[in-house]
Amino acid sequence: MHSESKPLGEFDLIQRFFKAGADAMRSNNEKVLALGIGDDCALLRPVAGEEIAITSDMLVEGRHFLLAANPELLGRKALAVNLSDLAAMGAKPIGFTLAVALPKVDTVWLDAFARGLFAIANQYSCPLIGGDTTAGPLTISITALGSIPSGKAIRRSGAKVGDDIWVSGCVGDARLTLAALRDEIKLPEHDLKQIEPRMHNPNPRIELGIKLRGIASAALDISDGLLGDLQHILKQSHVSAEVFLEELPKSITLQKQSAAIQNQFAATGGDDYEICFTAPIETRSAIDAISKELNLSLTRIGSITKKVDETQRLHLLNKYGDLLDDAKTVELLKSFDHFAK
Amino acid sequence: MHSESKPLGEFDLIQRFFKAGADAMRSNNEKVLALGIGDDCALLRPVAGEEIAITSDMLVEGRHFLLAANPELLGRKALAVNLSDLAAMGAKPIGFTLAVALPKVDTVWLDAFARGLFAIANQYSCPLIGGDTTAGPLTISITALGSIPSGKAIRRSGAKVGDDIWVSGCVGDARLTLAALRDEIKLPEHDLKQIEPRMHNPNPRIELGIKLRGIASAALDISDGLLGDLQHILKQSHVSAEVFLEELPKSITLQKQSAAIQNQFAATGGDDYEICFTAPIETRSAIDAISKELNLSLTRIGSITKKVDETQRLHLLNKYGDLLDDAKTVELLKSFDHFAK
Numbered sequence: 001m002h003s004e005s006k007p008l009g010e011f012d013l014i015q016r017f018f019k020a021g022a023d024a025m026r027s028n029n030e031k032v033l034a035l036g037i038g039d040d041c042a043l044l045r046p047v048a049g050e051e052i053a054i055t056s057d058m059l060v061e062g063r064h065f066l067l068a069a070n071p072e073l074l075g076r077k078a079l080a081v082n083l084s085d086l087a088a089m090g091a092k093p094i095g096f097t098l099a100v101a102l103p104k105v106d107t108v109w110l111d112a113f114a115r116g117l118f119a120i121a122n123q124y125s126c127p128l129i130g131g132d133t134t135a136g137p138l139t140i141s142i143t144a145l146g147s148i149p150s151g152k153a154i155r156r157s158g159a160k161v162g163d164d165i166w167v168s169g170c171v172g173d174a175r176l177t178l179a180a181l182r183d184e185i186k187l188p189e190h191d192l193k194q195i196e197p198r199m200h201n202p203n204p205r206i207e208l209g210i211k212l213r214g215i216a217s218a219a220l221d222i223s224d225g226l227l228g229d230l231q232h233i234l235k236q237s238h239v240s241a242e243v244f245l246e247e248l249p250k251s252i253t254l255q256k257q258s259a260a261i262q263n264q265f266a267a268t269g270g271d272d273y274e275i276c277f278t279a280p281i282e283t284r285s286a287i288d289a290i291s292k293e294l295n296l297s298l299t300r301i302g303s304i305t306k307k308v309d310e311t312q313r314l315h316l317l318n319k320y321g322d323l324l325d326d327a328k329t330v331e332l333l334k335s336f337d338h339f340a341k
Numbered sequence: 342m343h344s345e346s347k348p349l350g351e352f353d354l355i356q357r358f359f360k361a362g363a364d365a366m367r368s369n370n371e372k373v374l375a376l377g378i379g380d381d382c383a384l385l386r387p388v389a390g391e392e393i394a395i396t397s398d399m400l401v402e403g404r405h406f407l408l409a410a411n412p413e414l415l416g417r418k419a420l421a422v423n424l425s426d427l428a429a430m431g432a433k434p435i436g437f438t439l440a441v442a443l444p445k446v447d448t449v450w451l452d453a454f455a456r457g458l459f460a461i462a463n464q465y466s467c468p469l470i471g472g473d474t475t476a477g478p479l480t481i482s483i484t485a486l487g488s489i490p491s492g493k494a495i496r497r498s499g500a501k502v503g504d505d506i507w508v509s510g511c512v513g514d515a516r517l518t519l520a521a522l523r524d525e526i527k528l529p530e531h532d533l534k535q536i537e538p539r540m541h542n543p544n545p546r547i548e549l550g551i552k553l554r555g556i557a558s559a560a561l562d563i564s565d566g567l568l569g570d571l572q573h574i575l576k577q578s579h580v581s582a583e584v585f586l587e588e589l590p591k592s593i594t595l596q597k598q599s600a601a602i603q604n605q606f607a608a609t610g611g612d613d614y615e616i617c618f619t620a621p622i623e624t625r626s627a628i629d630a631i632s633k634e635l636n637l638s639l640t641r642i643g644s645i646t647k648k649v650d651e652t653q654r655l656h657l658l659n660k661y662g663d664l665l666d667d668a669k670t671v672e673l674l675k676s677f678d679h680f681a682k
Contacts, residue, residue: 099399
């Protein structure tokens with residue numbers, strides 16, 4: 001009913017940019033998805049013996065991305081960060097809702113955003129099941145739902161004394177990309193190209209999370225920096241940990257930087273969306289097998305040492321096993337915090 | 342760890358303003374809520390034979406409310422509009438996630454917002470189960486979850502030829518309040534006080550929705566105006582309808598306005614969050630009994646007339662049963678649309 005020159009109405013927005021993609025994917029999760037987009041609510045028909053995981057993340061223009069950000073990558077990332085939370089619990093995606101505020105109706109932008117969004121939604125069989133569009137400063141809020149066999153969710157609270165601490169992939173590249181884009185660090189064009197996707201195009205580790213069910217004792221995804229996020233596991237599991245700072249897995253590009261930058265970015269840089277998990281020593285060979293099967297490096301970076309006591313929970317060691325001094329540890333633990341800066 | 346003069350960190354925000362309220366309510370839905378706030382995801386343990394309803398709504402400062410809005414009422418309304426969607430399906434609340442962008446950390450504002458939010462959350466046994474806080478233009482995005490016995494959800498697509506059309510409470514007061522606040526209409530102080538809560542403090546009709554399971558053939562909540570929203574039922578049910586314009590239920594305050602204002606505001610004013618539903622004629626006495634039990638007026642405003650044909654779907658009648666002319670109908674059908682204005 002609307003011509004190109006007229007403003008599109010709210011209902012047209014959903015119809016034009018999001019409903020076709022949502023409908024096309026209905027069949028992906030037909031067993032569990034009883035009703036998708038278009039009613040007051042979506043309806044799930046849970047499978048017997050399965051629990052449902054729910055997570056919400058909000059991305060705000062100027063804070064999490066710039067207005068000039070590539071809308072296709074933005075659509076992809078907005079869902080990826082939510083899928084990463086599902087991955088950290090060991091959940092398989094069911095579907096997601098999208099609430100989005102838009103400063104204006106830019107059909108080129110919306111086409112690209114929807115393309116990126118539905119590309120990753122298809123990749124992980126996670127259809128759009130509902131949502132809300134409104135006028136406002138560009139803000140994207142997604143709630144993702146997943147399923148896990150009852151009792152199999154990997155919580156933050158399950159780490160045990162003696163467990164290994166592991167991390168997937170490598171860490172610090174998103175932070176290095178940010179440093180280069182901000183001109184804090186000069187990076188050759190080739191190097192930037194290598195690591196930039198780590199910031200703009202993170203891969204939720206869904207397959208890894210599913211395979212870690214029954215193996216990992218605790219897990220979370222690294223969004224605010226490895227050491228800061230690891231502390232959530234320590235607090236909720238009431239344990240301490242030792243981490244070998246120089247063992248953190250780093251890309252070849254990050255390894256070209258000074259040792260100080262390498263350690264800082266790998267230990268505290270945010271936005272990598274890798275999985276940090278703990279697991280009993282006897283599962284090492286099973287974890288190595290998962291690494292081979294998924295073609296994804298999984299690196300042991302330390303261990304859970306004891307029930308928590310009066311001293312600080314997280315101890316950083318150098319490559320000789322010597323404890324790093326407290327001031328250095330505290331400096332490194334200043335992880336990314338949206339309001340503290 | 343933070344003194345009052347320091348900026349609060351993101352984790353402190355959740356801990357300080359939202360976690361206590363969330364924890365206090367855990368016991369409300371313990372059977373279905375396996376894990377609340379504080380992990381990568383919340384976990385639901387669905388009850389056998391029940392489906393899960395999911396809805397997301399976003400409220401943006403400057404669009405849905407003003408920065409000067411009472412934060413306690415705002416907290417209440419942000420959840421109320423989502424609960425209203427659950428009500429329209431006949432769902433019983435399970436819990437909700439909250440993603441909020443805040444321009445700054447204003448502890449007085451946050452205290453009041455959380456107070457309003459948890460007051461209604463408690464009222465409807467709907468605990469906070471997860472969320473995200475970030476810096477940004479004031480935006481509140483809530484996803485609410487509810488449960489319904491399998492197959493009992495009241496969808497928009499179930500209206501049948503011959504069904505009555507009903508509406509709960511009265512309609513048009515939120516629009517009249519807006520007109521008064523905008524100085525479009527001069528309203529005595531006493532009158533404004535009477536109707537203002539209808540705009541700022543809507544009541545989700547959860548109890549009504551639950552009682553309408555198995556009785557209503559279709560339902561939705563009225564957020565964008567009665568006639569505009571009713572069209573969603575007509576489209577999805579592939580039927581036409583006749584509505585007696587002068588039969589729409591109006592408050593005593595609205596009845597003091599001109600007939601033209603009365604009709605326009607009742608028929609197309611948004612934000613009332615009443616339930617519009619259809620039901621077979623033989624359920625009239627059951628519906629009257631529900632009205633008495635809930636002490637909530639339920640008014641028959643028209644009927645579903647025939648399967649849809651080439652003519653327009655919705656016909657408005659005057660009190661003599663005469664068809665109103667098309668131009669007038671079209672004018673009235675211009676319901677609230679966030680991008681069209």
